[in-house]
Amino acid sequence: xxxxxxxxxxxxxxxxxxxxxxxxxxxxxxxxxxxxxxxxxxxxxxxxxxxxxxxxxxxxxxxxxxxxxxxxxxxxxxxxxxxxxxxxxxxxxxxxxxxxxxxxxxxxxxxxxxxxxxxxxxxxxxxxxxxxxxxxxxxxxxxxxxxxxxxxxxxxxxxxxxxxxxxxxxxxxxxxxxxxxxxxxxxxxxxxxxxxxxxxxxxxxxxxxxxxxxxxxxxxxxxxxxxxxxxxxxxxxxxxxxxxxxxxxxxxxxxxxxxxxxxxxxxxxxxxxxxxxxxxxxxxxxxxxxxxxxxxxxxxxxxxxxxxxxxxxxxxxxxxxxxxxxxxxxxxxxxxxxxxxxxxxxxxxxxxxx
Amino acid sequence: xxxxxxxxxxxxxxxxxxxxxxxxxxxxxxxxxxxxxxxxxxxxxxxxxxxxxxxxxxxxxxxxxxxxxxxxxxxxxxxxxxxxxxxxxxxxxxxxxxxxxxxxxxxxxxxxxxxxxxxxxxxxxxxxxxxxxxxxxxxxxxxxxxxxxxxxxxxxxxxxxxxxxxxxxxxxxxxxxxxxxxxxxxxxxxxxxxxxxxxxxxxxxxxxxxxxxxxxxxxxxxxxxxxxxxxxxxxxxxxxxxxxxxxxxxxxxxxxxxxxxxxxxxxxxxxxxxxxxxxxxxxxxxxxxxxxxxxxxxxxxxxxxxxxxxxxxxxxxxxxxxxxxxxxxxxxxxxxxxxxxxxxxxxxxxxxxx
DNA sequence: GTTAACTTCGGTTACGTACACGAAACTAGT
DNA sequence: ACTAGTTTCGTGTACGTAACCGAAGTTAAC
Numbered sequence: 001x002x003x004x005x006x007x008x009x010x011x012x013x014x015x016x017x018x019x020x021x022x023x024x025x026x027x028x029x030x031x032x033x034x035x036x037x038x039x040x041x042x043x044x045x046x047x048x049x050x051x052x053x054x055x056x057x058x059x060x061x062x063x064x065x066x067x068x069x070x071x072x073x074x075x076x077x078x079x080x081x082x083x084x085x086x087x088x089x090x091x092x093x094x095x096x097x098x099x100x101x102x103x104x105x106x107x108x109x110x111x112x113x114x115x116x117x118x119x120x121x122x123x124x125x126x127x128x129x130x131x132x133x134x135x136x137x138x139x140x141x142x143x144x145x146x147x148x149x150x151x152x153x154x155x156x157x158x159x160x161x162x163x164x165x166x167x168x169x170x171x172x173x174x175x176x177x178x179x180x181x182x183x184x185x186x187x188x189x190x191x192x193x194x195x196x197x198x199x200x201x202x203x204x205x206x207x208x209x210x211x212x213x214x215x216x217x218x219x220x221x222x223x224x225x226x227x228x229x230x231x232x233x234x235x236x237x238x239x240x241x242x243x244x245x246x247x248x249x250x251x252x253x254x255x256x257x258x259x260x261x262x263x264x265x266x267x268x269x270x271x272x273x274x275x276x277x278x279x280x281x282x283x284x285x286x287x288x289x290x291x292x293x294x295x296x297x298x299x300x301x302x303x304x305x306x307x308x309x310x311x312x313x314x315x316x317x318x319x320x321x322x323x324x325x326x327x328x329x330x331x332x333x334x335x336x337x338x339x340x341x342x343x344x345x346x347x348x349x350x351x352x353x354x
Numbered sequence: 355x356x357x358x359x360x361x362x363x364x365x366x367x368x369x370x371x372x373x374x375x376x377x378x379x380x381x382x383x384x385x386x387x388x389x390x391x392x393x394x395x396x397x398x399x400x401x402x403x404x405x406x407x408x409x410x411x412x413x414x415x416x417x418x419x420x421x422x423x424x425x426x427x428x429x430x431x432x433x434x435x436x437x438x439x440x441x442x443x444x445x446x447x448x449x450x451x452x453x454x455x456x457x458x459x460x461x462x463x464x465x466x467x468x469x470x471x472x473x474x475x476x477x478x479x480x481x482x483x484x485x486x487x488x489x490x491x492x493x494x495x496x497x498x499x500x501x502x503x504x505x506x507x508x509x510x511x512x513x514x515x516x517x518x519x520x521x522x523x524x525x526x527x528x529x530x531x532x533x534x535x536x537x538x539x540x541x542x543x544x545x546x547x548x549x550x551x552x553x554x555x556x557x558x559x560x561x562x563x564x565x566x567x568x569x570x571x572x573x574x575x576x577x578x579x580x581x582x583x584x585x586x587x588x589x590x591x592x593x594x595x596x597x598x599x600x601x602x603x604x605x606x607x608x609x610x611x612x613x614x615x616x617x618x619x620x621x622x623x624x625x626x627x628x629x630x631x632x633x634x635x636x637x638x639x640x641x642x643x644x645x646x647x648x649x650x651x652x653x654x655x656x657x658x659x660x661x662x663x664x665x666x667x668x669x670x671x672x673x674x675x676x677x678x679x680x681x682x683x684x685x686x687x688x689x690x691x692x693x694x695x696x697x698x699x700x701x702x703x704x705x706x707x708x
Numbered sequence: 709g710t711t712a713a714c715t716t717c718g719g720t721t722a723c724g725t726a727c728a729c730g731a732a733a734c735t736a737g738t
Numbered sequence: 739a740c741t742a743g744t745t746t747c748g749t750g751t752a753c754g755t756a757a758c759c760g761a762a763g764t765t766a767a768c
Contacts, residue, residue, distance in 0.1 A: 011725080012725065021747075021748085022747065022749075024747070024749080025746085025747060028746095028747085030725095031726085034745095035746060036745095037746060040746085055724085055725075056454055056724050056725070058412045058723090059416055059726090060726080062410075062412045062413055062416060062755095063753055064725080064753085065726090100408070100410060100411050101412065179702070179704070180702075183699065183701040186700070191544065340696070340706050341702040341705045342696060343697040343699075343702070345540060345541075346540070348533070348537045348695040351692050351693065351695045352694050352695075365753095366754070367754075375717075376718040377755080378717070378720095378756090382716095385756085387757095388715095389716060389717075394716085409755075410754050412753090412754075412755090413754035414755055415723095415755095416724065416756095418755080418756055418757090
């Protein structure tokens with residue numbers, strides 16, 4: 001209750017009246033344009049302060065006919081994994097929401113297994129004259145050089161999904177990889193006894209992605225170290241993503257051991273689950289990542305015990321909105337926006353919103 | 355790729371030109387106003403179809419100077435529990451977002467321990483001439499009669515936090531209570547052995563709230579029944595919310611038993627945790643609800659093992675936005691929007707967003 | 709055929725802001 | 739004091755839509 005502050009919404013007109021100037025002059029002050037004497041500028045600014053003037057965004061976007069061009073550079077949605085479909089959905093959703101506010105979004109896709117396609121698309125963006133970029137920096141070196149060209153063009157960019165720190169991006173929106181690995185370990189703790197053995201599985205073709213998976217692994221191991229859990233932790237890197245390859249790799253990895261829990265460091269956990277099912281291996285708990293159709297199927301059946309998810313749709317959505325709010329409202333942004341680390345089980349997946 | 359459909363955004367002017375009428379006539383058709391012959395109406399509608407005309411929301415809200423009045427009726431944030439601070443934040447956030455779009459939000463608060471205050475505030479809303487209502491129907495009968503008055507005034511309303519089904523509200527936004535109880539049981543399963551005893555704790559003054567807690571309890575019990583878990587499940591209803599009362603009740607409840615897990619059916623779990631800590635009881639796992647400051651403190655220390663949370667901020671935010679989108683864009687809405695059932699632990703609470 | 713009443717429609721202004729254009733005021737140089 | 743140049747400012751139009759007002763056209767009654 002209390003401070004309702006029923007100030008009748010005032011506009012430039014009222015400011016102009018009070019300052020004995022025209023609205024054009026007020027407009028000049030508002031946009032920090034030249035052509036106003038220091039004296040009147042001060043007077044107008046005082047009145048703006050006093051009235052706590054907030055420009056009418058509606059009228060503003062309507063009057064300014066210029067359109068905002070945003071570019072998006074993310075992996076192509078492949079049949080191999082449809083993870084990137086989620087961020088794309090968020091991006092599309094944001095697009096629909098702000099389309100009528102004069103924002104155009106240009107989408108560029110690259111092949112996760114082909115660095116050159118990334119460079120190619122990045123160059124296209126660099127040439128196109130756009131106002132901001134949303135980028136999934138999957139290839140580290142290539143991303144860095146693209147980022148440099150953005151900086152030189154004074155073009156703001158937002159990173160999603162995986163961070164490249166110490167670049168001065170507008171912000172990073174995505175998971176805290178280390179923390180999500182740590183949480184996975186914590187969940188594992190509930191499923192294990194003192195002597196059970198653990199297998200960490202990294203499945204990824206590109207070395208750069210491996211780099212990201214490593215951070216999860218570190219977090220995972222750290223939990224066991226901090227909590228003085230002495231379970232044996234084995235690890236396997238699988239460098240091909242086809243099921244056949246995963247299968248034979250897993251067979252090797254499980255051989256002669258007594259693994260009780262498998263931690264798959266990314267969304268490819270469904271391959272592992274499929275393997276366990278097909279080879280009729282029971283009694284192994286499985287933890288992995290991402291709310292994908294395949295993964296959910298195995299979660300339902302109980303082959304996968306936990307999925308950790310980090311709101312991929314929202315990552316895309318927030319990425320675009322951050323650019324928009326920054327460019328249109330010059331809103332300040334958090335440098336790092338870590339996504340919540342969501343735990344999905346058989347019992348709550350129905351209610352999960354990516 | 356593909357269908358870019360670069361239709362230059364057309365407006366009423368273009369439609370008027372093509373139909374050889376004035377924009378005023380097009381406007382009449384768009385708003386289903388009278389004064390247009392069937393013939394020209396048909397012609398104009400055909401053109402609207404053809405061009406897939408989408409009105410410019412900016413210009414629309416700008417030109418129509420009428421403001422939208424939304425009323426909010428939720429519990430007062432008390433020192434007893436600051437749960438309702440969260441939905442209020444979401445409401446305020448939505449308010450800020452759409453304030454410049456000509457929306458005014460009027461907030462009414464009632465005392466959770468005083469039915470008459472609810473009725474009083476509800477009457478105020480009924481008298482005020484507003485365009486939509488966001489309602490937390492904590493008192494069932496009183497809510498029903500308020501809802502009736504809304505319906506008779508043809509005033510859309512949205513329910514949050516707890517549902518009163520079979521009323522034709524615009525929609526319900528909130529948890530699936532049953533499912534969240536079920537999930538709580540599932541999590542409990544990880545923490546228990548076959549023979550461990552369980553205590554369910556309901557803490558609530560008002561009988562109507564109890565009714566909601568009951569649904570969680572049902573879900574909880576159902577899990578154990580479905581999964582043929584034979585653990586003893588005890589239960590206690592605590593009808594005073596002061597710590598002293600909770601303390602003595604808990605002492606009784608734990609007496610002569612060997613409880614290994616406590617499931618508190620609402621956010622008052624911190625009272626129980628405090629009790630366990632103060633009386634130096636260890637070895638009992640605790641599961642409860644809501645991301646509240648007090649609860650998080652105990653989660654950090656390990657006294658509480660799991661918190662289940664259902665995005666209270668978002669409930670408020672979405673509630674307002676749903677009304678807004680429905681009234682302004684006549685957007686259709688899902689009748690039931692169940693919030694995700696989030697699991698919060700010591701390891702991921704830092705990254706949780708209410 | 710005149711008047712009245714009603715139907716159908718167009719012209720116009722307004723919403724709050726952006727910006728091009730040109731007018732006034734001031735400065736400096738002669 | 740007159741001009742040229744510069745600074746400072748106001749007028750006017752545009753954005754796409756809403757809605758008032760009144761002008762045509764149409765119909766009905768005498």
